[in-house]
Structures are given as C-alpha cells and as structure tokens.
Amino acid sequence: MQYQNVCIESLGYTLPDEIVTSDEIERRLEPLYRRLRLPEGRLEHMTGIRERRFWAPGTLPSDKSAESGWQAIEAVGLDRAYIGALVHASVCRDHLEPATACRVHHLLRLAPQCMIYDISNACLGLLNGMIQVANMIELGQIRAGLVVGTESSRQLVEHTIETLNGATHLTRRQIKTAIASLTIGSGSCAVLLVDRRLSRTGNRLVAATVRAHTAHHRLCHSGRDEAVGSGMKPLMDTDSEQLMREGIRAGAETFPDFLAECGWSRELLSRTVCHQVGTTHRKLMLEALGLDETLDYASVDWLGNTGSVALPLTLALGMERGLVQPGDRVGLLGIGSGINCLMIAATWQRVLVGAASGSAVPEATGSLLTAAD
Numbered sequence: 571m572q573y574q575n576v577c578i579e580s581l582g583y584t585l586p587d588e589i590v591t592s593d594e595i596e597r598r599l600e601p602l603y604r605r606l607r608l609p610e611g612r613l614e615h616m617t618g619i620r621e622r623r624f625w626a627p628g629t630l631p632s633d634k635s636a637e638s639g640w641q642a643i644e645a646v647g648l649d650r651a652y653i654g655a656l657v658h659a660s661v662c663r664d665h666l667e668p669a670t671a672c673r674v675h676h677l678l679r680l681a682p683q684c685m686i687y688d689i690s691n692a693c694l695g696l697l698n699g700m701i702q703v704a705n706m707i708e709l710g711q712i713r714a715g716l717v718v719g720t721e722s723s724r725q726l727v728e729h730t731i732e733t734l735n736g737a738t739h740l741t742r743r744q745i746k747t748a749i750a751s752l753t754i755g756s757g758s759c760a761v762l763l764v765d766r767r768l769s770r771t772g773n774r775l776v777a778a779t780v781r782a783h784t785a786h787h788r789l790c791h792s793g794r795d796e797a798v799g800s801g802m803k804p805l806m807d808t809d810s811e812q813l814m815r816e817g818i819r820a821g822a823e824t825f826p827d828f829l830a831e832c833g834w835s836r837e838l839l840s841r842t843v844c845h846q847v848g849t850t851h852r853k854l855m856l857e858a859l860g861l862d863e864t865l866d867y868a869s870v871d872w873l874g875n876t877g878s879v880a881l882p883l884t885l886a887l888g889m890e891r892g893l894v895q896p897g898d899r900v901g902l903l904g905i906g907s908g909i910n911c912l913m914i915a916a917t918w919q920r921v922l923v924g925a926a927s928g929s930a931v932p933e934a935t936g937s938l939l940t941a942a943d
Contacts, residue, residue: 571778572831576704577769579648579714580922581886582641584634584758585873586623595727595752601735606742613752618849622755622874624724631662631720632670634758636677639718641924642760643678646770650678653762654712655685659699660719660878663688674718685712693845693906695719695878696759697914701778703763713765720758721877726751753848755874759883772919777832781824783816783909817851817905822858824911828901832915836860840898843888845905846870846880859903867893878906889921896920 592614596603603610614620625634635658643650656678658671671686680686691698696719703715730751734740766774829835842861844852846869856863867888869880876883881904888894895918902914 571701571705571780573704573708573775573777575766576707576775577764577766577771578700578773578775578916579762579764579769579771580642580645580924581762581882581889582638582643582645582760582924582926583879583883583886584637584641584720584926586625586756588624588626589621590624590727591621592617592619592752595731598731599734602740602745605738606740606745608742613749616749616848617753618871619753619755619874621872622723622727622753622876623757624727625722625756627724629722630664630673631660631722631758632658632664632673632677634720635660635670635674635718635760637926638720638758638760639674639678639716641926642716642762643924645922645924646762648714648762648764648768651681652714652764652768653680653684653716655703655706655715656680657686657699657702657715657717658688658719659690659695659717660721661690661692661695662720662722662877663690671718678716680716691878691906691910693875693877693880694904694910694912695906696761696882697878697902697904697912700761700763700775700882700914701912704775704778707763707765713768715763716760717763718758718760719879721754721756721879723754723756723874723876726754750875753875755876757873757876757879757883759879759886761882770920771922774917776915776917777828778912778914779824779828779831780913781820781827781911783820783911817847817909818855818858820909820911821855821903821905824913825859825903828913828915834899834915838899839865839901841888841894842866842901842903843881843885844868844903846873846884847875855903855905867891886923886925889918890923890925892921894918894921 656675663670669688671688675686699717706712869884898918900916904912
C-alpha cells in the first residue's frame with residue numbers, strides 16, 4: 571500500500587497518575603511467591619518492565635480517548651468540521667454496544683456527518699485504524715480523520731494476581747502463561763491524519779505492509795469477550811516464549827516487503843518504533859531485522875505493554891523528547907497476537923504532539939469533557 575496524499579498531522583496522548591511497580595506486584599503476589607519459593611525481582615528481570623500505570627477505578631476508555639483526541643486536534647488547531655471519520659481502535663471499550671466511538675464523538679463535538687465506529691485487532695488496532703483513515707483520505711472521501719484508543723490494565727492485572735494467589739495447585743511451569751498479563755499497562759493515544767493539501771506539517775505517510783501468520787492465533791488469548799466495562803474480570807493465557815519466537819519470525823518475513831513497498835533501504839531508516847512487549851522481545855526483533863537498537867525508541871520499561879496504544883504512544887513520547895527530526899524516515903513496526911504484522915513508513919518534517927499527563931481534564935477542555943453522557 572502506497573500513499574501520495576496522506577499526512578500524519580499530529581498525535582495526542584494521556585497517561586495515568588497511578589504508578590505500579592513490578593516490586594509492588596510481587597509484594598501482592600507474596601502468597602504465590604512464598605508457596606513456590608520464587609526469587610524476588612523475577613518479574614522485572616524476565617520482562618525488563620520496572621513499572622506500569624493504572625487509571626483510577628471506574629475510568630471509561632472513552633473519557634481518556636476523548637482527552638487524547640482533543641490533544642491531537644489542539645496541537646495543530648484543526649477545525650473539527652474537517653474530521654470526516656473517527657475510529658476507536660483499542661481492545662478496551664466502554665460497552666459491547668453502542669460503539670465507544672459514539673461517546674468520544676459526542677465528547678469531542680465532531681460533526682454529525684463524521685463516520686464513527688470501533689475496530690479491534692489486539693495490539694495492532696490503532697495502526698489498523700490509521701490505515702483505514704489513510705485509505706479514505708487517499709480516495710478523496712474525507713479531508714481528515716482521527717484514530718483514538720485507550721487501554722486499561724487494572725482489571726486484568728488485579729484479577730490475575732487474585733487468581734494466582736488463590737489457585738494453590740499451580741506449579742512454576744503452569745504460572746508461565748499468566749506472566750504476560752502482569753506486564754500490561756494503561757495509556758491513551760490519538761493520531762490525527764489529514765489530506766496533504768490541508769496539512770501544516772508535511773509529515774507524509776508513505777507506505778504500509780501487512781502480513782498474517784494466523785496459524786499461531788492460539789498463542790495469546792482471553793476467554794469470552796470480557797474486555798469491556800469497568801466490572802470486567804479478564805484472564806489471559808499466553809505462551810510468551812513461543813509467541814515471541816513466532817512474532818519475530820513474522821516480523822522478519824514482513825520487513826523486506828516493507829522496505830520494497832516504501833522504496834527504502836535498511837540504512838535509510840532514521841528512527842524506528844516497535845510494539846512494546848518487553849526488553850528481550852525488542853532486542854531480538856531489532857537484531858532479526860538488522861536494525862540499530864540506538865535508533866529505536868522504547869517506553870516499555872516504565873509504561874509496560876500498553877496494547878494497541880503502545881506503538882503510537884511511544885512514537886508521541888519520542889517525538890516530544892526530540893528524537894524525531896525534520897527529514898527523518900520513520901518505521902512503525904507493529905506486531906500483534908494473532909499473529910499479525912503491520913508496518914508503516916512515514917517521513918517527518920514537523921513535530922506536533924499534545925499531552926495530558928494524569929487524569930485531570932485539561933483546563934481548555936473542561937466544559938467539553940464534562941458534558942452529559
């Protein structure tokens with residue numbers, strides 16, 4: 571897939587206030603650790619994640635998605651009348667129905683003519699949303715579109731801790747499938763895409779490449795559709811080692827097609843951002859692709875795995891810290907359970923990022939985000 575008329579205009583993000591360290595999780599797992607005689611520090615040592623963040627109890631994904639969306643719009647000052655599509659693309663959502671995008675649309679007061687819907691594809695959701703919006707812009711159907719998502723980890727992590735402490739029959743080997751659930755963090759991100767004739771940045775989305783290795787769809791899964799609502803009690807079953815191996819293999823097979831599609835060589839890549847699973851996964855993935863680790867930006871050590879928002883959120887954080895410069899060629903290297911790959915190439919000219927750290931509503935949007943449901 572190649573694009574001539576699409577720009578990644580701006581990004582917005584929101585981070586929770588509450589920080590939960592891996593040490594704290596291990597303290598809460600004390601009954602399990604004592605019974606199985608597990609060494610302290612095991613969780614951080616295995617994953618490279620020292621902390622992750624939680625939203626306040628009862629927080630709806632739509633609240634934070636609207637905050638992040640507002641940040642992205644305000645960063646560029648775009649007239650919201652131009653936004654012809656809104657996609658909510660995280661695993662977490664408010665309810666089974668209506669679409670979480672409905673409430674975000676309401677909170678952002680977008681035009682009635684704006685197309686709205688939810689999509690879900692594990693950790694690739696927001697990248698998929700970006701491509702769908704890019705396709706609509708390229709076809710001339712809309713001038714601009716907003717992709718948003720919010721992942722909430724509190725329920726998954728806390729229910730996993732409760733289950734592990736209560737299941738006294740589990741062995742060291744059996745608890746391995748639950749480790750990935752303890753790495754999950756919360757975060758929110760939004761990506762604003764526009765027609766290049768409307769763009770103030772010139773940050774072109776150049777190309778995208780996809781690949782599916784669905785023979786491995788059982789390596790990471792939950793039960794039924796539990797990832798909705800504030801009262802959810804999800805459990806995940808993840809073969810982390812096999813998932814890592816097969817994900818890296820899928821990425822390595824996708825990467826040559828990605829370079830061919832965007833017409834770049836490996837050496838022309840200025841910056842990369844991978845999906846944020848763990849430090850070992852990141853290191854081995856970059857090695858498999860023949861990429862310099864110093865050119866890649868990571869947030870997994872202090873945010874954990876934030877699911878579908880991990881890659882765009884990390885991109886926003888990296889840009890905010892000056893790691894993306896005008897003229898840079900950036901590779902967004904997405905891999906999600908399923909197994910699916912989606913890699914996006916973009917060239918950057920101007921950085922525009924809006925941020926709302928913590929749960930407080932930005933002053934400029936106070937009346938907007940407290941509107942009646």
